[in-house]
Amino acid sequence: MEDQNKTATQVLCYHCGEDLPKVKYQVGDKDFCCAGCMAVFKILSENNLCNYYVYNNNPGRQFKNESHLEYLDEPKIIDQLLDYKHESSSIITFYIPAIHCSSCIWLLEHLYKINPAIYSSRIDFLKKQVTISFNHDEISLRQLVETLNQIGYEPLISLQDVVQEHSSSVDKALVLKIAVAGFLMGNVMLFSFPEYFGLSGFEKQFQSLFGWLNLTFSIPAAFYCGRDYFTSAITSLKHRHINLDTPLALIIAVLFLRTAFEILFSTGPGFADTLTGLVFLLLMGKWLKQRTYHHISFDRDYRSYFPIAVTTLQNGKEKPVSINEIKIGDRLWIRNGELVPADAILMKGEAWMDMSFVTGESDPVHKVLGEIIYAGGRQTSEAIELEVIKPVSQSYLTGLWNNDNYKNNTEKQNFNDTVAKYFSLGVFLIAFAATGYWLLQNDSHKAWSAFTAVIIVACPCVLALSTPFTLSAILSVFDKKGFYVKNTDAVEELAKCDALIFDKTGTLTSNENAEIGFSGTISGEEKIIVGSLLRNSNHPLSRHILKALNVDRFYSLSDYKEVVGKGLTAKINNHSIYAGHLSMLPMEVESARESGVHIVIDHVYKGCFDIKQQWRSGLAQLILKLSKLKLLVLSGDTDKDRWMLDTIFTPKTTIRFRQSPHQKLHAVLKLQQGGNKVMMLGDGLNDAGALKQSDFGIALTDNINNFTPGCDAILKGSALNFLPDFIRLSKDGLKIIKISFAIAIVYNCIGIYFAVQGTLYPLVAAVLMPISTVTIISFTTLATRWFARKNKLI
Amino acid sequence: MNILYFLVGCSVLMALIFLAAFFWAYKTGQNDDVHTPGIRMLFDDEVVAEKSEEDHFSS
Numbered sequence: 079m080e081d082q083n084k085t086a087t088q089v090l091c092y093h094c095g096e097d098l099p100k101v102k103y104q105v106g107d108k109d110f111c112c113a114g115c116m117a118v119f120k121i122l123s124e125n126n127l128c129n130y131y132v133y134n135n136n137p138g139r140q141f142k143n144e145s146h147l148e149y150l151d152e153p154k155i156i157d158q159l160l161d162y163k164h165e166s167s168s169i170i171t172f173y174i175p176a177i178h179c180s181s182c183i184w185l186l187e188h189l190y191k192i193n194p195a196i197y198s199s200r201i202d203f204l205k206k207q208v209t210i211s212f213n214h215d216e217i218s219l220r221q222l223v224e225t226l227n228q229i230g231y232e233p234l235i236s237l238q239d240v241v242q243e244h245s246s247s248v249d250k251a252l253v254l255k256i257a258v259a260g261f262l263m264g265n266v267m268l269f270s271f272p273e274y275f276g277l278s279g280f281e282k283q284f285q286s287l288f289g290w291l292n293l294t295f296s297i298p299a300a301f302y303c304g305r306d307y308f309t310s311a312i313t314s315l316k317h318r319h320i321n322l323d324t325p326l327a328l329i330i331a332v333l334f335l336r337t338a339f340e341i342l343f344s345t346g347p348g349f350a351d352t353l354t355g356l357v358f359l360l361l362m363g364k365w366l367k368q369r370t371y372h373h374i375s376f377d378r379d380y381r382s383y384f385p386i387a388v389t390t391l392q393n394g395k396e397k398p399v400s401i402n403e404i405k406i407g408d409r410l411w412i413r414n415g416e417l418v419p420a421d422a423i424l425m426k427g428e429a430w431m432d433m434s435f436v437t438g439e440s441d442p443v444h445k446v447l448g449e450i451i452y453a454g455g456r457q458t459s460e461a462i463e464l465e466v467i468k469p470v471s472q473s474y475l476t477g478l479w480n481n482d483n484y485k486n487n488t489e490k491q492n493f494n495d496t497v498a499k500y501f502s503l504g505v506f507l508i509a510f511a512a513t514g515y516w517l518l519q520n521d522s523h524k525a526w527s528a529f530t531a532v533i534i535v536a537c538p539c540v541l542a543l544s545t546p547f548t549l550s551a552i553l554s555v556f557d558k559k560g561f562y563v564k565n566t567d568a569v570e571e572l573a574k575c576d577a578l579i580f581d582k583t584g585t586l587t588s589n590e591n592a593e594i595g596f597s598g599t600i601s602g603e604e605k606i607i608v609g610s611l612l613r614n615s616n617h618p619l620s621r622h623i624l625k626a627l628n629v630d631r632f633y634s635l636s637d638y639k640e641v642v643g644k645g646l647t648a649k650i651n652n653h654s655i656y657a658g659h660l661s662m663l664p665m666e667v668e669s670a671r672e673s674g675v676h677i678v679i680d681h682v683y684k685g686c687f688d689i690k691q692q693w694r695s696g697l698a699q700l701i702l703k704l705s706k707l708k709l710l711v712l713s714g715d716t717d718k719d720r721w722m723l724d725t726i727f728t729p730k731t732t733i734r735f736r737q738s739p740h741q742k743l744h745a746v747l748k749l750q751q752g753g754n755k756v757m758m759l760g761d762g763l764n765d766a767g768a769l770k771q772s773d774f775g776i777a778l779t780d781n782i783n784n785f786t787p788g789c790d791a792i793l794k795g796s797a798l799n800f801l802p803d804f805i806r807l808s809k810d811g812l813k814i815i816k817i818s819f820a821i822a823i824v825y826n827c828i829g830i831y832f833a834v835q836g837t838l839y840p841l842v843a844a845v846l847m848p849i850s851t852v853t854i855i856s857f858t859t860l861a862t863r864w865f866a867r868k869n870k871l872i
Numbered sequence: 873m874n875i876l877y878f879l880v881g882c883s884v885l886m887a888l889i890f891l892a893a894f895f896w897a898y899k900t901g902q903n904d905d906v907h908t909p910g911i912r913m914l915f916d917d918e919v920v921a922e923k924s925e926e927d928h929f930s931s
Contacts (some may be wrong), residue, residue, distance in 0.1 A: 135916070180911045188910070204907040253898060263890045265884060284876060291880070 093119050093230075095136030100630040104120045118230050122185070125192045129173070137181035138230055147227075149387030149398030150220035158386070158400065159219070159235065168195065168214040172233035174226070177206040186231060193217055193225060208233075252365055259303040259358040260443055262295045263351070270351040274841050291340040292350035299354045300334040303361060322498040322542055325505065326360065333673045336530045349534060358541055366546040367566050382468075383454075388412075388419050401470055410464040418455045420466050421473040423448060427462035430644070430659075431455035455561065459644055460598055492570050493815060494545055503735060504534040512834040524836035530698050531838035535829030538848065540822035540854045544815050547855050551862035560794030561804055568790040571774045573808040577749050578704060582713035582723070584761035585778050588692045588795055593756075594626035598685015600677070605629055607650050608677060611657055614638055619675055620657075623687045637846045639708050645675070645690065647667050693709065696799045697726050703802035708754060712737045712745055714764050737740040742768040758803050760787070803869045810865040817861070818854045825850040 092108040093115035099112045103110040110116040118138060122130055130137060149155050162169040176182070186208050189196045195216035200209045208231075212222055226679070233300075272281065304327075311327035314320060331355065337348035387398045392411040401419050404410075409425070414419055418431075429445035433455050445451055451464060453473035458750055468474075468867055509532040516525035519569040549566035554864045556563055563569055580586055601606070609629035612620040639650040645658015656663050656678040663678050674688035701709070711723060711730045717735040727733065737745070742760075746768045758765065758772035761779060766787035769775030777789040780796065793801070829846050832838045866872045897903065 129916075180914070181912055183908060184915050201908055202905045203911065204905070254895060257891060257894050257898070261887055265887055269880075281873070283873075287877070287880070291884070600921070764904070 089438060090136055092117050092131070092138065093136075093138035093140075099625065100628055101632065105585075114230075115834070116229070121124045121192070121228055125347075127185060127191060130181050130247060131758050132181075133178045133184055136182045139178075140256060141700060142247065146389070146416075146857060147220050147223055148389065149255060149385075149400075150223055151218065152400070152701045153388065153397050155387055155398070155400055156219050156660050158230075158360075165212050166215045167209045167211055168211060168218070168219075170222075171207055171209045171236070172226070173205075173207055173230050174233050175206060176231050177201065177203065177208070183229070185229065189225070192229070193221075196222070196225075203413075204258045219740050235386050236384060249365075249368055252368065254363045255303045256358070257439070257847070258298060259354065259361050260502065262299045262303070263354040263358045266299075268296050270840075270844070272588050273347045275845075285347075286344060289344070291615055293338060296334055296337050296348075296353050298348045299357045300330055303357045304330045307360070316483045320495075320502055322494045322501045322538065324539050325498060328502075329533055329539075330357065331566045332530050336534070336815060347840050347841060349840050352534065352840065352847055355847060356537065360539060360542055363546045368549045369550065384419050388416075390420065393561065404466055404470055406466055406469060408466045410466060411461060412455055412457045412464060413461045413594060414459060416457055418451050418453055418457070418464065419473075420453050420470045421468040422451055422453075422466045424451055424466035425463045427460055429457060429458040429462050434457045444685070465667065469648060491751075492545075492718065493812065495540055497819065498540060501538050501541070503537075505533060508532050508536070508830060508834065512836075515834075516678050516836060521836075527838070528834055528836035529754060531833035531836065531843075535846070539847070540824075540850055543820040543851060544822070544854050544858050548811050548814045548818070548858040548862055551859055552807055553835065554802060555807065555862070555866045558683060559793060559800055559804075559871055560797035561800070562790045562793075563791040564789075568774065569811060571755070571790065572757070573812050574776050575707070575755045575805070577708040577710070577754040577756045578744075579710040579712055579758045579772070580748075581758075581760035581765050582711060583715055585759050586694060586697060586711075586723075588694050588780060593689070594623055595688050596685055597688065598677075598683075600684050604679055606631060606658060607653060607655055607679065610635055610650055611638075611646055611648050611655050614648075615640055619687075619689075620646070623675060624687065626687075637809050653680050693722065694795065694798055700799050700801065701726055701728070702812045708749075710734075710745065710749075713766075714738070714742075739764045739767050743771050746771045749826040749856060752837070759793075802869065803871055807865060807869045807871060812864065814858055814861045814865070818857055821853060821857065822850060825853075 081583055089104075089112035089171075091098055093110055096111045100111055103113060103115060108119065110119065110351075113696045115138060121130060125690045130528055139516045157163075160168050160170050164524075173185075176795050177186070183203060186201050187764055189210065190200045197213065199211075201207070202209075210222065218224075223233060223235075243369050243778065260839055269291050272284065272288060277706040279816075295848040307323045307327040307330060307489055310323035312344045314324055317856045327401070327406055333353040333356070334350045337350050337353060338432070340346040340348040344447065384401060388404065389396050389399075389402070389411040390399045391411050396411055399408075399761060404420055410418070410420075410422060424445050424786055426447070429449075429451060430442040430444045431445055431451060433452075450467070455468065478570050497828045509529050512528040513525045540686075546566055551635065552569055553566065563572070605627050606629045609624055609627045611633040612624045612627075613632055613634070635648040635650045638646070640646050641658070641662060645656060645662035646655070647656045647662075649655075657675055660676055663676060663683075664681060665678070674686040676686045705728060709727065711731060713719075713733075713735050714737050717736065720733070720735070723733050731822045734741075734745075742765060746756050746758060750771075750773070754776075757776065758768050759776045759779060760766075760769050765777075769777060769789045775785055775789040776793050778793050778795055780795040825846060829838070832842055863872065
């Protein structure tokens with residue numbers, strides 16, 4: 079085993095763990111795959127930070143291109159980013175996607191060794207955030223970010239603040255309420271025991287003390303811990319419909335009033351322990367429902383994709399400006415690889431826009447002077463000058479989010495709320511019937527106690543608990559398989575879906591293991607020539623191809639020229655060589671492919687390197703399993719892959735190509751108007767509108783740390799084949815909830831039997847409630863595990 | 873038995889103190905990140921003397 083490890087580390091880059099190319103970079107006895115990795119190692123070793131490599135093998139990540147950070151010098155933008163600023167010290171929190179292991183924690187918490195002006199840095203590993211306090215007189219924010227970039231930890235600074243600091247404030251209040259409720263429940267139980275065990279005459283003097291203590295503890299239980307139930311019940315009654323909180327609020331109120339009466343008039347011990355126990359359990363259920371993933375954000379929109387600032391030209395000078403301040407008529411300066419943040423007209427330069435964000439089409443589009451370039455396009459060629467015609471908030475892409483036709487969440491009714499209506503009705507009927515009976519018997523005392531007892535006993539608390547417990551158990555099963563669902567409500571939506579829309583690029587195909595293919599013929603000698611040329615370019619395609627060629631030596635070259643985003647040319651050993659886009663080549667070439675890197679050596683067309691799209695494995699089986707659903711494929715791409723899709727899908731499936739984001743959105747809407755519950759599977763920003771509109775939007779990603787558009791669930795690419803099992807388990811989940819409801823009814827019938835007779839002793843209520851709760855919780859947990867095993871998910 | 877009045881008061885007071893301690897801990901963010909400290913404590917302190925030891929051997 080150890081031998082294996084040794085040989086493994088020798089062929090891998092010491093820093094990032096990538097396979098070593100045949101020509102490798104070396105420092106001492108350590109091998110590196112690229113100059114970037116070597117540079118990081120040098121910085122770390124200079125600063126005595128080589129422990130980084132001790133905690134994990136190959137902890138680094140490959141180096142990315144340099145980015146422009148001029149905007150970090152603008153005071154306005156700095157103020158936006160800083161958490162805190164006082165005299166000479168500042169505190170800032172960055173989101174750093176590259177954080178992935180303990181070495182990262184170690185390195186980032188030792189930043190002060192690289193620059194003493196950094197006082198301290200703290201990592202929150204799960205959120206991938208680092209909070210840095212630094213002296214802003216000695217190190218500027220820009221220098222700080224540059225330092226992070228140098229060691230391979232580039233912070234992601236986008237328009238939507240990805241640093242989620244106070245997002246969990248609702249959660250916090252709830253946890254405090256649970257703490258209080260637990261405290262109250264424990265104490266009240268303690269003071270109720272003597273009553274249940276029977277008090278001797280001698281101890282009777284304590285009875286009223288315990289009673290008053292219980293009443294005191296009931297007040298915060300009802301009005302602090304249970305307040306949300308009252309407000310929710312009141313708002314739902316105002317809208318003339320009954321949700322689950324309505325009967326719960328009623329029960330809390332009745333429990334409290336009856337306890338108060340019994341203790342004030344010393345007629346009995348009251349139901350304080352039932353009240354506090356109920357509130358505690360209800361809050362626990364609520365907490366389970368709210369619990370969500372710290373490290374995944376489900377609410378991203380276009381703003382997370384947009385940078386925080388863009389370079390503008392003012393009187394011929396470059397000036398970074400915050401995106402929100404861009405006005406109509408501003409001149410933007412967009413460099414290679416930068417995003418156009420607002421709809422604009424091309425004024426100067428040659429634009430090759432990668433519109434994959436917007437359309438899903440991966441080939442760059444050529445735009446000429448005077449043409450409109452929509453926001454979301456990424457420039458892949460030289461720097462261009464644009465004039466803004468619409469502010470960011472009103473541009474074409476942003477319109478996807480401001481669309482009014484998004485689902486009305488108020489219309490959604492889950493099982494609980496539907497049942498709650500009939501449940502409350504039934505309980506009231508029984509309660510009034512019992513009261514009427516005892517009033518006819520002229521026993522007003524029993525009438526009152528029967529009325530309150532029925533309401534207390536017929537508590538739908540099981541309903542309020544079984545749903546969160548079942549669904550959160552399902553969530554954790556999903557979670558282990560790489561399927562991260564936003565919350566428990568979403569699981570119910572998943573179970574109801576009957577139509578499924580696929581996006582093609584990135585969803586049915588995978589971007590991760592893209593293979594480089596070559597069409598044409600090329601000799602070994604020519605490969606070396608091509609490799610020697612591509613070695614000088616930083617373009618991702620060049621890097622990919624170079625890696626695929628894996629040549630063992632390089633020639634020196636002269637007359638090297640790179641037209642950014644279009645191609646390269648140089649002279650090598652008296653051969654003139656061109657590599658790049660068709661328009662870059664010295665002669666007209668007839669080629670079926672427009673995209674890709676075309677190679678011409680000595681005026682002879684050799685062929686073209688192309689990234690082959692890799693279809694995900696097991697697709698045909700997956701589609702077969704899903705054939706009960708109505709299936710659709712909406713692709714933003716051209717129909718070049720139609721034959722492949724036809725072999726996978728059944729002829730019934732609707733397959734459409736060249737779909738714009740808006741068309742996708744309308745396809746979802748149309749299905750919904752036809753009464754279908756739509757599940758959408760997509761990956762990019764171009765699916766974002768449809769994902770949001772659909773009843774259950776799944777964002778598919780190969781790397782959970784990558785950015786995903788707003789959605790209901792995030793699915794790992796490798797777990798796509800489990801999708802039918804996930805759907806089945808969610809349906810089983812609803813079954814479990816219904817069964818536990820039936821169990822709860824049985825308990826309620828026992829309780830009601832005592833209650834209508836007006837003889838419900840508090841002890842019965844106090845015992846019945848925990849027993850039914852324990853039964854339900856253990857039933858839901860066991861049943862979920864059983865169903866998960868049946869569906870082969872555990 | 874009147875001592876019970878005192879003891880009940882004590883027990884409620886104790887419970888209140890624990891509740892307050894939890895409130896304080898929660899509000900000061902001690903429960904915000906429960907993952908990272910577990911990793912952080914595994915890091916060794918750096919051995920500064922390493923170099924002199926090397927010299928000692930080489931000379």
